[in-house]
Amino acid sequence: CAPQCVGRVRPPLPVRKPQMSLCAAASRVAPAAPRPSSRAARPSPSPPPSRSATISRTPRDARSRVVPSAGRFDAAEMELVPPVSRDDSFAQARDAIAAVCAKRAKKAGKKRRSSGKALAPLRVAVELPLASDAPKDVRAMVLGACAGGVVGTAVYGDAAAAAETSAGKDAIREHVHIDDALRGVGCDLAMGEGAVALVGVADDQIAAARRVAELAGARPVVGVNVEWFHAGDGGVTFRAAAAAAAQNQNESSPNVDADSVFANSFSVVYSYLPLAIQGVTGATTEGAVFKCVRGGAPEGSPWRILVKDDAGEYQQVGAMQRRPEQEDLESALYNAAAAKSKINKGIGLFRGLADKARNAVAGGGEK
Numbered sequence: 001c002a003p004q005c006v007g008r009v010r011p012p013l014p015v016r017k018p019q020m021s022l023c024a025a026a027s028r029v030a031p032a033a034p035r036p037s038s039r040a041a042r043p044s045p046s047p048p049p050s051r052s053a054t055i056s057r058t059p060r061d062a063r064s065r066v067v068p069s070a071g072r073f074d075a076a077e078m079e080l081v082p083p084v085s086r087d088d089s090f091a092q093a094r095d096a097i098a099a100v101c102a103k104r105a106k107k108a109g110k111k112r113r114s115s116g117k118a119l120a121p122l123r124v125a126v127e128l129p130l131a132s133d134a135p136k137d138v139r140a141m142v143l144g145a146c147a148g149g150v151v152g153t154a155v156y157g158d159a160a161a162a163a164e165t166s167a168g169k170d171a172i173r174e175h176v177h178i179d180d181a182l183r184g185v186g187c188d189l190a191m192g193e194g195a196v197a198l199v200g201v202a203d204d205q206i207a208a209a210r211r212v213a214e215l216a217g218a219r220p221v222v223g224v225n226v227e228w229f230h231a232g233d234g235g236v237t238f239r240a241a242a243a244a245a246a247q248n249q250n251e252s253s254p255n256v257d258a259d260s261v262f263a264n265s266f267s268v269v270y271s272y273l274p275l276a277i278q279g280v281t282g283a284t285t286e287g288a289v290f291k292c293v294r295g296g297a298p299e300g301s302p303w304r305i306l307v308k309d310d311a312g313e314y315q316q317v318g319a320m321q322r323r324p325e326q327e328d329l330e331s332a333l334y335n336a337a338a339a340k341s342k343i344n345k346g347i348g349l350f351r352g353l354a355d356k357a358r359n360a361v362a363g364g365g366e367k
Helices: 086-115 135-145 159-163 178-183 203-216 236-248 258-263 326-340 342-366
Strands: 028-030 123-127 151-156 174-177 195-199 221-224 267-278 284-292 303-308 314-320
Touching: 086 123, 086 135, 086 267, 135 159, 135 195, 135 221, 151 159, 151 178, 151 203, 159 174, 174 178, 178 203, 195 203, 203 221, 203 258, 303 326, 314 326
Parallel strands: 123 221, 123 267, 151 174, 151 195, 195 221
Antiparallel strands: 028 267, 267 284, 284 303, 303 314
């Protein structure tokens, strides 16, 4: 039996770290209470189109294995630790955005000089935990994670967050709601400078977000806590799933819509998702899924599964090429708990002694 992960992950409870139990039936990865939402529901004239291929999980036979020590990943990224505060997480995300945008700008310049052609627009995403999605908290996240001069325009899915001004002036020149951005009110997507941040854009706003990216032209697009599911690998998983579906249906080419292609075109460069791990006694310890790119290819950067030890230090219990799913977390946490269990080690030793005794008896019989 394995630990269970339930629902969306949220900031863990500040409790004392107990030793994880080997009995996984009573161990689980549990979220905190749901985040309060300040956004009013938007009536939709029609249901959004089905995106089964958009959110389809990686085929099991194509999945990468959870590995405790992934030496094939970049050593510098493997040494990074999750943030210790909200501002620390903002700073890590900001550095990741700046690093990947700087690398793309340099690469684009070389490509243009050598062939006269431009690279495809950069689309990356960051995922940060928020205790609340109140407008002032969303605005604080944007000012923290998108500052530094890389982002020039912030386009919000929530009108109240776009209108929030309590934080005062900042380096981002334009803060607009997505509907205003499409009308050219408050910003000029085609002529503006710097990256365009899509902030908290909802699942039913994907078509509008795609249009924003088209109007932005060659400007990088950064998804900040977008609310639709995507694998975060720039479309690798999505294209493979679409191709497999087409093959199963004997079609010559995948039948996918433009919104699905856009929604899956983002590569995650920073993700910090805290976990609360509940043991058999009800006590809770802290864990996290953590990814932070520092200049390498985002798709090659690891998704790391971490758990705090008794000293309060994060220890890696798994690393994956793709975004971990619930069963991946369960497997990694169960294996980590089993490795720490004195009972489990005792069973292993007993079996070893029993095997030696059995072999000795068998050998004596042959003589």
